Amino acid sequence: MFDLDKWQEILSTIKKNKMRTFLTGFSVAWGIFMLMILLGSGNGLSNGVAANFMNDAVNAMWIWTGETTIAHQGLKPGRPIQFRNDDYDIIDKLPGVESASGRYFMGNTRYSYENESGEYTTVTCHPELNDVEKMELIEGRFINEVDILQNRKVVVIGKDIHTALFKEKPALGEYVKINNVPFKIVGVCIEPGSTRNRNAYMPVSTAQKVFNGSNRLHNFAITINGKTLKESQEIEERIRNTFARKHRFDVTDESALGMYNKMENYIQTMRIFQAIKIFIWIIGIGTLIAGIVGVSNIMLIVVKERTKEIGIRKAIGASPASVIGLILLESILITTVAGYIGLVLGTGLMELVNYSMVQSAGDAAQQGETVFLNPTVDFGVAVAATLLLVVAGTLAGYIPAKRAASIKPIVALRDE
Amino acid sequence: MITLNNIHKSYVMGSSKLHVLKGIDLDIEQGEFVSIMGSSGSGKSTLLNILGMLDNYDDGSYHLDNRLIADMSEKKAAQLRNEMVGFVFQSFNLISFKNAMENVALPLYYKGVNRKKRNTMAMEYLEKLGLAPWANHMPNEMSGGQKQRVAIARALISQPKIILADEPTGALDTTTSYEVMEILKEINGAGITVIIVTHEHDIAAMTQKVVRLKDGRIDEIIRNGELKAFRHTYTKELETA
Numbered sequence: 001m002f003d004l005d006k007w008q009e010i011l012s013t014i015k016k017n018k019m020r021t022f023l024t025g026f027s028v029a030w031g032i033f034m035l036m037i038l039l040g041s042g043n044g045l046s047n048g049v050a051a052n053f054m055n056d057a058v059n060a061m062w063i064w065t066g067e068t069t070i071a072h073q074g075l076k077p078g079r080p081i082q083f084r085n086d087d088y089d090i091i092d093k094l095p096g097v098e099s100a101s102g103r104y105f106m107g108n109t110r111y112s113y114e115n116e117s118g119e120y121t122t123v124t125c126h127p128e129l130n131d132v133e134k135m136e137l138i139e140g141r142f143i144n145e146v147d148i149l150q151n152r153k154v155v156v157i158g159k160d161i162h163t164a165l166f167k168e169k170p171a172l173g174e175y176v177k178i179n180n181v182p183f184k185i186v187g188v189c190i191e192p193g194s195t196r197n198r199n200a201y202m203p204v205s206t207a208q209k210v211f212n213g214s215n216r217l218h219n220f221a222i223t224i225n226g227k228t229l230k231e232s233q234e235i236e237e238r239i240r241n242t243f244a245r246k247h248r249f250d251v252t253d254e255s256a257l258g259m260y261n262k263m264e265n266y267i268q269t270m271r272i273f274q275a276i277k278i279f280i281w282i283i284g285i286g287t288l289i290a291g292i293v294g295v296s297n298i299m300l301i302v303v304k305e306r307t308k309e310i311g312i313r314k315a316i317g318a319s320p321a322s323v324i325g326l327i328l329l330e331s332i333l334i335t336t337v338a339g340y341i342g343l344v345l346g347t348g349l350m351e352l353v354n355y356s357m358v359q360s361a362g363d364a365a366q367q368g369e370t371v372f373l374n375p376t377v378d379f380g381v382a383v384a385a386t387l388l389l390v391v392a393g394t395l396a397g398y399i400p401a402k403r404a405a406s407i408k409p410i411v412a413l414r415d416e
Numbered sequence: 417m418i419t420l421n422n423i424h425k426s427y428v429m430g431s432s433k434l435h436v437l438k439g440i441d442l443d444i445e446q447g448e449f450v451s452i453m454g455s456s457g458s459g460k461s462t463l464l465n466i467l468g469m470l471d472n473y474d475d476g477s478y479h480l481d482n483r484l485i486a487d488m489s490e491k492k493a494a495q496l497r498n499e500m501v502g503f504v505f506q507s508f509n510l511i512s513f514k515n516a517m518e519n520v521a522l523p524l525y526y527k528g529v530n531r532k533k534r535n536t537m538a539m540e541y542l543e544k545l546g547l548a549p550w551a552n553h554m555p556n557e558m559s560g561g562q563k564q565r566v567a568i569a570r571a572l573i574s575q576p577k578i579i580l581a582d583e584p585t586g587a588l589d590t591t592t593s594y595e596v597m598e599i600l601k602e603i604n605g606a607g608i609t610v611i612i613v614t615h616e617h618d619i620a621a622m623t624q625k626v627v628r629l630k631d632g633r634i635d636e637i638i639r640n641g642e643l644k645a646f647r648h649t650y651t652k653e654l655e656t657a
Contacts (some may be wrong), residue, residue: 317498
């Protein structure tokens, strides 16, 4: 039952004993505050890094060729390995490969439109590249299957190229000259992982035809459907074996065929973050325990300090239960309010940090140039930690309060 | 009103046992003004604590208002204290963070009287004791005499049948002591039994009945009529001292 009179008595006690109230409250508020900051920072760091990885597909893999360094089947080392269109068909159909895009390197390419011109990188690709590198189309579309089949002379340009060549004018549907060959612009894109958008994308089949590429390819960008590190390594192994057999190089020859498995990298980084999270939790729990010890200590002192008061109250007719109730309710009230304050301040600070970082990073933040993202704490965890401190404070107060309430008032009164 | 029958009380001090009260038989009627005297260690404070239900006794029987006071739960004892007894202590025992009015009102809080009513009543009692202007002062802003008057007001507010005072003048100078005794006399005049513990003869001489304790037993009881003789002995004692 809500007893207004009891609460008035407790509130007046709190009001008259500001120092005591402050000390009890402070150790709780500080504990929760530090816990929020610790967990928030941990989450922010791990969210930030995870977001950076998400700029490209997590399950992406890049494969490129080089020269052999190991003699194999009677062939001398130093032999260049060259991918061709039939290699694309092989890798595209290999089990475990979700989508694949081939690329033919064109070297420097000059883009010109009316009087403006500049040199930019041309990425020749299959439509599947968008599954791997996740470009963001500002307008228009990406390269599609029909472009490849009909060898259409179309191009998707990066935003920076658009700005440089067209200024404010719309580029979609215009023709831009690439090494003096006109191509129709079908899309403008940005790369979420980068601040530079100076790449242009062209159907790989068109590039091979127009720029004398024959059926040569230089690398593949693929996504794989391996969920675990082991699965992804198996797929990596399968690709390596397949190409080694076809191009006759030693399977262990790393320079004949280079591979970068993003999944592997991602999983390893996430493992590090898992470890950091555990570490943060250990420190967090340590902070909580320090808070609990602090509250317990203060409650012991409070009860000691109030022994005489308890004696007086008992002499004039307070029952032991009402004395315990008075002390415990006071401690619960203080720890709850203080815990809440710590919670609000801690999460508030983390929100502020988040806000100021988004502000200062500006566009870069949207493009993933941050290692700190959304540094917030799970609400349930925050509330549970606060409750834990409140319960600990109550328990810590209960034992000495019960003892104080059960000693004879005459003994309590003698206590100076 | 109060009937003590062969009361024994001993304290365990580590390994040794200290037998403080060795069989006290005492009757106190309603409306009496009694003082308990004795040298230190004679058991006078222990006796008062037992009378006030602040302490248990080991053997014998204690009847208060025809009710046997023995083996009570803490809760019951607290309730009886609140109803029957008002305490006045040597060191006042006011709650330091409460002002005079709140201190006086506190027993009513444990009686379950609402805040407004108990504050009004506290003001009435403070006024009776001439402390109305000091109602909002904290204990540390008041003189010893004022603090003791606040304590008396607090003892009176629950309208007890008995006032128990443990050395009520022990921390006060002579003039203030006499003022406090006048107040206690007035209270007694209103029909409330007042029992004080003191070692000062002049204070004891103001009461109607002096119970002298010696080594845990009642040495002598000096009644109203014999107080003259008591005063005589008292002056004689002063001369020898």
